[in-house]
Amino acid sequence: MTNLKFVGHPAQRVDALDKVMGKTKYVGDMSLPGMLYARTLRSELPHARIVKLDTSPALKVPGVVAVVTSADFVNHSNFGFPISDMYMLAYEKVRYVGEGIASVAAETPEAALEGVNAIICEMEPLPAVFDMAHALDPDAPQIGPDRSDGKHPNYIGHYPVYKGNPQEKLPQCDVVVDQNYETVMQEHAYLETEGGLAIPTPEGGVVVYLSCQSPFIPRNDLCKVLGLPADRVRVIVPPVGGSFGGKDDLNYQTAGQVAALALKAKRPVRMTFSREESIIASYKRGSMRMNIKLGADQDGTLRACEFRSLYDSGAYSSQSPFTSWRASIHAMGAYRYEDCTVDIDTVYTNTGYAGAYRGFGNTEVCSGIEQAIDEMADALKMDPLEFRLKNCLKVGDVTPHGQLLSESVGLSDCLLAVRKMSDWDRKRKEFANQSPSSEKRRGVGVSALFHGTSLGAEGLDEATATIEIHADNQVTLTSGLTDYGTGARTVYTLIAAEILGIQPERIKVHNPDTNTAKDSGPTVASRTTILAGNSVRVAAQNLLQNLDWAAADLLKCDVYQVHRVSEDYIGPSKEPVSWDIVVKHAREMGLVLSAFGRWSAPQIHWDEEKGTGTPYFAYHFGAQVAEVEVDLKTGHTDVINIWAVHDIGKVIFPQGAYGQLYGGISHGLGYGLYEDLDYQNGYAQSINFDTYLIPTAMDMPEIQGGFVEASFSAGPFGAKNIAEPAMVPTAPAILNAIANATGRRIRKLPANLERVMLGKELTKKGSPFSCKVALKIT
Template sequence: MTDYRYIGKPIDRVDALEKVRGTARFVGDYHLPGMLYARCLRSELPHARIVKLDVTPALQVPGVVAVITSDDFIDHGRFGFPISDLFMLAYEKVRYVGEGIACVAAETPEAALAGTKAILCELEELPAIFDMEHALDPNAPQIGPAREDGKHPNFLGHFPVYDGDPEAVLVDCDAVIDQNYETVMQEHAYIETEGSLAIPTVEGGVLAYVSCQSPFIARGHIMRTLGLGETAARVINPPVGGSFGGKDDLNYMTAGQVACLALKTKRPVRMTFSREESMIASYKRGAMRMRVRVGADKAGKLRACHFKATYDSGAYSSQSPFTSWRASIHAMGPYRYDACTVDLTTVYTNNGFAGAFRGFGNPEVYAGIEQAIDELAEKLGIDPLDFRLQNCLRLGDTTPHGQTLTESVGLSDCLLAVRKASDWERKRAAYAHQSDPDRRRGIGVTALFHGTSLGAEGTDEATGTIEIHQDNRVTLTSGLTDYGPGSRTVYCMIAAEMLGVDIQRINIHLPDTNLAKDSGPTVASRSTMLGGNATRIAALNLRQNLDYAAADLLGCEVFQLQRAGESYLGPSEEPVPWEVVVEHARRMGLVLSTFGRWSAPKIHWDEEAGRGVPYFAYHFGAQIAEVEVDLRTGLTDVLNYYAAHDAGKVIFPQGAYGQIYGGVAQGLGYALYEDVDYMDGYLQSINFDTYLIPTSVDVPEINGSFVETHYSQGPFGAKNIAEPAMVPVAPTILNAIAQATGRRVRKLPANLERVLLGETLHKKGSPVSCKVALKSV
């Protein structure tokens, strides 16, 4: 094992000090003289044609300075990738409650609100769809964009995986599970709401501070929709107060709106959302309805999986083509089968809209497959952990996609680790025989694989730069955002390790389109691997120049160089301080700013054939939950939680453990109470008083651990962690509840009513709070 100075060792996060002192400036903390406040007029109808939109009355409102609509953008501000169905502000139609229609800039937030109320906006209500099962009915009202291929306009995409004929195998199986499972939408609930600030520049461009997942994407949309050249638009990521996938599309709209208003008014314009506006306007994790059929033989060999699902993208496509694809790739779970089909269809409805959210489709499909696997084990009378061990993917196996796993497959070790940590055998046996009529315990397990980075979804590369300044400080840039997980610290650790210098020398710029290079978005748990490799290569390039200088200085060959702390040693000389080497490199005319680009290994996916190599590597993991269920009130307490993850080599331990803990907490909420409930398109929970996320007393002490397989392509052998920690939590808890109660909850969340009654109780909803909030707070 290589002995590293920084990699895998405890370190202080690079941005922690300003955060613990309260001096970190989030977007909402910026105040500029003359700054205007922006606010959107938002749709109060789930689906309507914009019949009339006259903003002139708003301009008469005292304090209002400017108002914009989609007409103020090129091509009405159309954007979106891969499907361009979004607009910077609604054009011709609104498709969900909360969609921005016009945007007002005013001297005060109150005047901006008054301005939105003065706008003459006439909406003609259109029939809407709220049930994904009916989105593709022949007579269903059109929500999605018109299609030229003859397909239903509400059809967003079909995402298959084909490996043999599971139907033929299922009839042959000794035991088959055929069940329906359902997940509901989930709110990201980042504690910082959306916000952007745009400042007009002297040369007629715009500088924007945007709380988002990629400053480059934000800049791209601003450039295209406002007709600005690359140098005229600059976007900086201030500290981002949580995102989890949630600060993509909507905040690009916010950025575009304030940029447009800043250009129009020639004044700084800031927009920050209230919690209510955030919840109503923002996209969510999509809802999924699944039918899962899995079969095995008597000996416990898994033989076939047929997974069929419908996914609700709501009013816009956003990231759903990608989330759906990732979901389809993982829908069969981390197992070997003789035959497997995944058949996932994504549709448009008027239920808000769905986009990226930690796990990116996988928490949804795992809620299905990992319960079905448990049910199958139970039917066979096999311990669910043994059943998973028997069938899980191992080194050398070929996945149902046709990909052979050639390295870094730590799944069985993860299962063994949680089995041991949790005292699984004893507890599982003890909880099978309980007599307390009021409270019973259960323990449940899941196994996980999760493709690293974007996969065959798109071009996958990142670039980092590194520079030694005159005062010998070392500065890094990365185009990747760190909205919490700690990637900026990871890059500093990698650079210090590669250069062999004290980490105190290293600092890293905030992501800034004028300083850094585009590295794609911070999504798909790709920062450590992609950005880490880019930093590693940039540092290697710089190190090479310094090595030349050191060898020149010491009169030796590069291969003869040794290091003592920061200093360089030659075969016979005294140590030469690093600064002296740097100065010598300058004299030699060697460049002391370098960059590194890393492109992910080539992979491919055939969308029609449903086969290929979807990801270049996989994260593996196993989790165990131990619960106590109050059988008479339906209240579930998660008593203990165990999570073992194969993230490759762990670079930043506090950060990696933090991802496990935070992921488990977020999954716990998804499992037990989080429910984005739309009543005819109107969101029912619009603040944290009714949309409940776990508090400190709801989350148990979590036993996290890592199985550090080495991944040859990762920086120092690292893979990824952020998303996977959250992915299997809900089915882990549901499997534990099933043991405790003897009854399955197949629809998330496992709230009081579902656990107690085994059924869903429907409260009659109301559009009132949504409508009032859009006009007040």
Template sequence: MSEKLQYVGNPNSKAADGIEKVLGAAKYVGDMTLPDMLYAKLLTSPVPHARIVELDIKPALAVEGVKAVITADDFVDHGFFGWPVKDMYVLAYQKVRYVGDPIAVVAAESEAAAAAGVAAIKLKLEELPVVSDMHKALDPHAALVPLEPQIGDGNLLVTHVVRNGDPEPILAECDVVVDESYNFQAQEHGYIETEGVFAIPEPGGTVVVFANDQSPHINRDNAAGMLGLPAEAVRVIQPPVGGSFGGKDDHVYQFTGQAAKLALITGRPVRLVLSREESLATSYKRAAAHAHLKIGMSKDGVIRAAKTEYLADSGAYASQTPLSAWRASMHLAGAYRYEAATVDTKAVYTNNGYAGAFRGFGNTQAAAASEVAIDELAARIGMDPIEFRLKNCLRTGDKAFTGNTIDHEAGLAQCLEWVRDQSGWADKRKTLGFKSGDDVLKGIGVACYFHGSGLGGEGTDYARITLTVERDHSVTLQSGLTDYGQGSRTVFTLIAAETLGVTPERIIMLRPDTDTALETGPTVASRASIVGGNATKVTAGKLIQKLNMAAADLLGCSLEQITRHGEDFIGPNEEPLAIEAVIDHAFAMGLQMSSQGYWQIPVIHWDFEKGTGTPYYTYSFGAQVAQVEVVKATGKIQVTGVWASHDGGKIIFPKGAHGQLMGGITQGLGYALTEGFSYKDGYPQKKNLKDYHLPTSLDVPEMETHFVETNLAEGPFGAKNLAEPVMIAIAPAIANAVFHATTVRCRDFPISADWLKAQLA
């Protein structure tokens, strides 16, 4: 980029919404109250699979303080909803399908009365056979989890394929073939703020809902549908959201419908905020998965072919698993050149919770599997793991294993070189490594990744933004794209400031609000910075034209004669005109000082039937090195160093970007070591944050982070995606470091300390 940038990429730029957060003044859903407010509480399923024989709410209505109780019968079509697969109900209908499945909701004058109401509901369940092992979900005699089969018979949810040549004959002639299975438990998002909605009835039968969701417009449409109202009758506003990572959509849509219904029935504001236990049981997770990879190479270390399979446990409902399983399929053989590769993916229903979107979206599992497999290949011929990756990794112009060409500049090799040089790799590979006499075993390992940008074949990838100059000389920015901590408010603010030539302090980003923000598609897939950033740039370009018109009119010159110095407008006589004067004059001229802009990612095509095409228009890349110590007596793994480099194109908000990298790595570290959300016969084994161990400040080492700034012409100022891919390499890097330290190959995640201890005994 030749432009000289003032705010975009400036290391001193600060979070646009940080002040209210550090002051404790930011109002999250659970912080909101209104006089006359009712408290809502859920009745959820205590068993994994059962027919609802009786659900009598009358005893609950008799409890003092209880104002209303609702079930699926209170909604249009029993509150049937879901996308891309419609298989969920706002409250359980006919059956419960997992422990935590919401059945009824009580609204009452106090939390205690709501709890008493829940306890008084008469619920009779007839237990059904439980499907808990994803490998047995497709057995002919397995109980049917959904009410109707989704495709074909039984519990099959979706299949995906990749067909790029025929790997079989090549594998047959390969000198070295790794043929292994990799297993992943489910992972909990672990946002520190639990799910919550606050519904306020309005005169005329409409309702306003504050919801800590990710995608307010989709939430609104679902709620309106199940309430039998036009979309405009439901207004969804997103307050600050205390973390999401993909995790606050589908079930927050349920809670939105429930609270809105209760508010409409009672005519009073209703707040529904989940306890931590309710959140852990009820919320969707990262899918548990099984990957089988067969990868072959020549004896001099040239990767040739891959035949791979993937099985995802979607649990009780589809949620986003059809799409995350597709993304897993598009990345399963890793960021390497192949002569031929195939993928065969299935996702199945079980009675284990349910799986949905979570940072990395399928590539977390896919990259962990392939990066351990690649390490195994390197080890088989005694080649240095980074040298092996550099020899085979995707570079600009190469073809991905899916058959499409990497058209844009690919920074993967630079990322690998940076982590190698920065971590002291060459020395540590020699000085560390398995020593049988040591009590504490030390090692260093690497993993890398590619990650398709945006939705890819998952859907149309666009955004709309509105910018409005206000009479107080501020500029408001409106978008349906949301910020749940990842920093998109700051990114949009910096881009708008840069393009308009005003200070970031002048830009005020309004809360996402379906009444005022234009429909913008979902805030998922690390796409907000790219599509929203570009839409902001387009919109700001339109708005600046109007300001220039006012300045030219005031200065009596042509548009072309206007130049800028800071916020000032300069005419031919070189006298600076303050922006306030220009704005005042624009209003005096009667100019409409608002602009809207639209931007869409270039259209690509993937043929889902044939398994061929271009899954994404571009990719981001990265590499991470982990250093570990393993205590032989306990099997406990401590990560003692992390070096991470990400090719995210131009970095717009550097402080936020480094924070995204380190936060993503920390989630990946948990995924590698402690965060298994497992089920036994359908019953979740972790009930609260004592059982489910999120990484603490003592589990995470000091990290060194770095960005390779390749240029993507289509990105705003050259930016690519960032938030998701940065979490996916650390788990395999840790597993590969453990192999260096112990010679034990870890293929199941999280890596159990007890298992490792047994291997070392």
């Protein structure tokens, strides 16, 4: 891949100018004449039957124009994928605190809130289950839908990987590590809260501007619950103020609520959430309890892994079947084993609910396995980085799933790079000789990861892009995959500019819009660069072919004799003609100046029963080293440095790739040290940024990042991905550094003050108070 002009070179983000000028319009910044403001009545109980729901008092409140409940939808507003267990508004029951029950549209936000508070909603509290370990007890209250296979209704699924028999192998190993690890719920904390704006159309349909990731999912859901054909429902994604996996299911409900209100009121309706409403109502990263047994020989050869875990999906299944599956695939880490089994069971409880969040199961299991690997290295008295190098996956290895890795495995290079950058060997020696009496102790820790790119065996994996040259020679692109802050639009622009040989400034990427873009599946799983990037590449190549014919005609030569220098076309006569003239000539020749590009991912397969197959068509690899200073007097951990080197394939947009890396690390640092969306008896205990702390500029260290570009032959220009995996190894690297500094392991996240100082949690008494107040007033 030589002589690339745009791909891999410094570039400006295509949407940055409006953002730095304050001109970008997010949903909450949009307003229309006659627009109404909406608000949703939300459950104050974690599990209850709706005995009476009378919305007529709300309609008597001055300014209230319309109210909707589940009765205003088809099939009680039921939706959800892969399990249809959700409703746009609660039907008969509520299953968590914050669940929407009825929505009100009014002339002002104040009148909408007054309307919500006027609704008569009588609830009969039901027994609830909050501990995932008791979700499947025979007498546990039913949370999940009825099922006919005789299994417990609170059971969502079992996700296995099976290679050999580690139970037989473990006793044969020289050293066995057997430990429990636990993670807690994490809030996405996107700065822009949820919101949607619905506009009724003259023909009885609705247009919804929705802050979300995957517009075709709510478009299809809305068709179903509103009983409208696809041509009457249009979902447009305006600029999105962060998502990280978080703006799907809950905001699909927002879409349903504002759409139904707009159709009823025959006026535009906008809903935006307060921070409190956002945190109370929204789904989180789910919590996980893991038991990991590892076996190795004295020479440092890792031989067996037995991983068992319970995953709490909370009140709804949301994306948990997929999250749990991805967790199972990555649970053993990026290592070779003779025998390896993974068993993950996923259950319903009444503790909020869990859905997609950056890393999607891998963040959770990586915090367990990467600590277990460190504990094994300690037991073997081996350097943990050396131990990883000895056992990590390389080209030619077969993974525990049975997949031969034939290319693009840069993990060893990542580990070697962070070892050098961090001065690892010297620091490990130096920190081993710290005075035992010193109150402030330093440590370094390492963590490695692999992360399957795109959906894997979760579903059909293809994407479509369109490209068009307009009368003024501007080029426009559409993709069915969105850019919710990631930089994807800039990636598309650079790929199209590279293929067409034109300046990126000529290209404009449209907002994702179900009326103009093609359904390309969900914008998840860090799949945008490979899937949408490849589809843009194919579309641009299809368009380029027509321009090449026009150039050859103009230059009076064969197509193969035409070549391009900058934006000029040159033939045997050496006389250049500009791109604009070629485009004009193509028009005169009657050649079409638009094209379509579809790219399908390589075929893969997973056997859900046998737990074997080819789960993903490619993997991202990476390694991070964290250096910490722990104050033993206060329990405070200061992360002084992080070195992060990831194999993301070819880097297309360098500033964007580094931005993803640094940002991912900030999520991982928060996850490792203080983020815990604690629920007590179903009530969230932190509902704004005064108590739910995310890293500030002072908490983040200066990060030294780098990329190994182990080219992936099917990726656009050899690219893989970066978004999710950037955060995955950060928390375990920090936990391993704390163990190196203090000699103590913290096996339950986060490593907050009390766990670091006392080695245990302080007993906390929860309160439902703040949730109840916030749902009524803010």
